[in-house]
Amino acid sequence: MSLSCTNLKTPDNNGDLRFLHHTPDQWREGPANAIDYAPKEETVFLSGGLTLLQDKLIEAALNSLGINFTALPNPDFKAFQTGKAFGNRGQCNPTYFTVGNLVKYLQQLRDEKGLSTEEIVKKYVYITAGGCGPCRFGMYITEYKKALADAGFEGFRLTAFDHEKGIFQGDEIEEQLLDYTPTFFVTLAKAVVIGDIINMLGYKMRPYEVERGTTDAALEACRTIVSNAFLEHKSLIGAMWQCRKVLSKVQLDRLQVKPKVMVMGEFWAAMTEGDGNYNLYRFLEAEGAECIPQLIINRLMLSLWEAEQENLKQQQLPGKDAPAVDFSSLKSRLLIKAGKAAVKTHFTLYAKAIGLHDYDVPDIDKLASLAKEYYTLECSGGEGHLEVAHLIEAVKDNLAHLVISVKPFGCMPSSAVSDGVQSLVTARYPQANFLSIETSGEGAANFYSRVQMALFKAKQAAKEEFEAIEKEMHIPEKVNNYLYQPVNDKIGTAATLVQSLCL
Ligand code: SF4
Known part of the structure; x- marks a missing residue:
C-alpha cells in the first residue's frame, strides 16, 4: 500500500x-x-x-x-x-x-x-x-x-x-480461477525446459549456418512439432526426436572462428529477446559472435537452492518445544529434492533426444562455493550470488572469450550489489574480459558501442586461440554436424572441434 x-x-x-x-x-x-x-x-x-x-x-x-x-x-x-x-x-x-x-x-x-x-x-x-x-x-x-x-x-x-x-x-x-495442481506445474516446467534446450541449440547453430535463416526456420518447425505434441497429448521425447531430424538438415560451417560470449546478469534483462536488452543476442551474432545464454532453469534451480538453504537454517534453530521429528520441514525438504530431481531428469531426457550433449543443468552448490568468498550467500534478490559465480566460473573453466552482465538501469541486486563485488573479482582475475552494462530502454547507441569495444578484444582472443592449434590434418565431415559436441580446454567452437581431432 x-x-x-x-x-x-x-x-x-x-x-x-x-x-x-x-x-x-x-x-x-x-x-x-x-x-x-x-x-x-x-x-x-x-x-x-x-x-x-x-x-x-x-x-x-x-x-x-x-x-x-x-x-x-x-x-x-x-x-x-x-x-x-x-x-x-x-x-x-x-x-x-x-x-x-x-x-x-x-x-x-x-x-x-x-x-x-x-x-x-x-x-x-x-x-x-x-x-x-x-x-x-x-x-x-x-x-x-x-x-x-x-x-x-x-x-x-x-x-x-x-x-x-x-x-x-x-x-x-x-x-477459483486456475487449478494449481501438480499437473499444471509439471506441464509448465516441461514447456520451459524444452524451450531452454531448443533455444540453446539455436544459439549454437545460427552463427555457423551456411544459408542465412535456415536455423530459425528449423527452430520454428521444432516449435510446431512440440506444440502439437502438447496439444495432442503425445510423447514429448518423441517430439524431440523429430526435432533432431529437422535440425540435422541445417547446413553448418563450424570452422568459422568466432568469439564465445556469455550473456548473464539480471534475469529478465539477460533473457529477453527484444528491445528490453536492445536485441543483444541478435546484435552479437550480427557482429560475428556465438552467444551462451543463461537458461531459465538456472533461475529455477537457484529458487530451489534458496528454499533448501532456508529449510536447513530453520533446522538449525530448534525451539525448546520443537518436536523430535519436524514432519513439515521433512516434507518440504523431500519436495525440494523431488523438484530438483524432476528438473534434471526431464532436462536430460529431452536434451539427449534432440541432441544437446555438452550442457548440464547448473550445479548451484558449485556456483555457491565459487561465489561465497565474495558474496554473502544469504543475500537474495535478483540473481543472488549467481552473477559473481558465473564470472568466476567462466574464467576458471575457460568458458567464454567475453562475459557480458546485463542489468536494467538502477537494478538494486545487479547494479548496486553484484557489480560492486565484480570489481574485486576482476582485480583477482585480471584475465577476465568482462563487460557490465545497463539497459535503460533508451541509449542504444552507447550500449552497442560498449559491446563492440569488448567484442573486439574477444575476437582477438578467439583468433589467437585457434591459430595456436596445430591443424595439419584431415578435417572429417562430422565437425559440421551439430550432434558432434566435443568438450576440451578450448573456448571457441572452431578451436574445440579442431582440438578434439588432435587428441
Ligand atoms: S530491481 Fe533488479 S532484480 Fe529487482 S525486479 Fe528490478 S530489475 Fe529485477
Missing part, C-alpha cells in the same frame, strides 16, 4: 512553476465498485515475457490442459513507453516493459479489436511472477494494478506465482 502524492508543479499564466498542494489520497488496490466478473469457462488468461519460444510453448502446454491461455507478444519499445506513461517513477525497466506490454495489449483489444473496457476487465486475467523481495520485485503486483487503473482498466485481475510460497492469489475472487 502506498500514498499517491499530488504535490504537482504546473506552470502558471506567466510560465513560472508553482506547487499545487492537495491532501494525499489513500492508495487502494481493489476496484472502487464490485465487478461481476465472467465465469471461469469464459475467462482468458494472459502472460508472457520469457523467450519467444517459451511463451509459445507455454501457450500450447496450458491450452492442452483446457486453460484458455494466450501468450502476449514480445515486449517492445512501445510497451516500454506505455509502461513509463502509466507506471510510477523510478521503476526498473523490466517493470516498465512488462507492465507496459500488458497495458498496450489491452489497449489494442479495445481500440483495434473493438472490445469494450468493461468486457476486457471482466473477461481477462494476467498471470505474472510476484512475491516478496528485497528489490522492486516485491512491488510488481501493485505496479500492474496502478498502471492498469490509470490506463482505464481498474479492477483488471492479476494472479501471481510466488517463487517462495508456490502460488498465491491476489484476492479471493481469483482463487
Whole structure:
C-alpha cells in the first residue's frame, strides 16, 4: 500500500512553476465498485515475457490442459513507453516493459479489436511472477494494478506465482480461477525446459549456418512439432526426436572462428529477446559472435537452492518445544529434492533426444562455493550470488572469450550489489574480459558501442586461440554436424572441434 502524492508543479499564466498542494489520497488496490466478473469457462488468461519460444510453448502446454491461455507478444519499445506513461517513477525497466506490454495489449483489444473496457476487465486475467523481495520485485503486483487503473482498466485481475510460497492469489475472487495442481506445474516446467534446450541449440547453430535463416526456420518447425505434441497429448521425447531430424538438415560451417560470449546478469534483462536488452543476442551474432545464454532453469534451480538453504537454517534453530521429528520441514525438504530431481531428469531426457550433449543443468552448490568468498550467500534478490559465480566460473573453466552482465538501469541486486563485488573479482582475475552494462530502454547507441569495444578484444582472443592449434590434418565431415559436441580446454567452437581431432 502506498500514498499517491499530488504535490504537482504546473506552470502558471506567466510560465513560472508553482506547487499545487492537495491532501494525499489513500492508495487502494481493489476496484472502487464490485465487478461481476465472467465465469471461469469464459475467462482468458494472459502472460508472457520469457523467450519467444517459451511463451509459445507455454501457450500450447496450458491450452492442452483446457486453460484458455494466450501468450502476449514480445515486449517492445512501445510497451516500454506505455509502461513509463502509466507506471510510477523510478521503476526498473523490466517493470516498465512488462507492465507496459500488458497495458498496450489491452489497449489494442479495445481500440483495434473493438472490445469494450468493461468486457476486457471482466473477461481477462494476467498471470505474472510476484512475491516478496528485497528489490522492486516485491512491488510488481501493485505496479500492474496502478498502471492498469490509470490506463482505464481498474479492477483488471492479476494472479501471481510466488517463487517462495508456490502460488498465491491476489484476492479471493481469483482463487477459483486456475487449478494449481501438480499437473499444471509439471506441464509448465516441461514447456520451459524444452524451450531452454531448443533455444540453446539455436544459439549454437545460427552463427555457423551456411544459408542465412535456415536455423530459425528449423527452430520454428521444432516449435510446431512440440506444440502439437502438447496439444495432442503425445510423447514429448518423441517430439524431440523429430526435432533432431529437422535440425540435422541445417547446413553448418563450424570452422568459422568466432568469439564465445556469455550473456548473464539480471534475469529478465539477460533473457529477453527484444528491445528490453536492445536485441543483444541478435546484435552479437550480427557482429560475428556465438552467444551462451543463461537458461531459465538456472533461475529455477537457484529458487530451489534458496528454499533448501532456508529449510536447513530453520533446522538449525530448534525451539525448546520443537518436536523430535519436524514432519513439515521433512516434507518440504523431500519436495525440494523431488523438484530438483524432476528438473534434471526431464532436462536430460529431452536434451539427449534432440541432441544437446555438452550442457548440464547448473550445479548451484558449485556456483555457491565459487561465489561465497565474495558474496554473502544469504543475500537474495535478483540473481543472488549467481552473477559473481558465473564470472568466476567462466574464467576458471575457460568458458567464454567475453562475459557480458546485463542489468536494467538502477537494478538494486545487479547494479548496486553484484557489480560492486565484480570489481574485486576482476582485480583477482585480471584475465577476465568482462563487460557490465545497463539497459535503460533508451541509449542504444552507447550500449552497442560498449559491446563492440569488448567484442573486439574477444575476437582477438578467439583468433589467437585457434591459430595456436596445430591443424595439419584431415578435417572429417562430422565437425559440421551439430550432434558432434566435443568438450576440451578450448573456448571457441572452431578451436574445440579442431582440438578434439588432435587428441
Ligand atoms: S532484480 Fe533488479 S530489475 Fe529485477 S525486479 Fe529487482 S530491481 Fe528490478
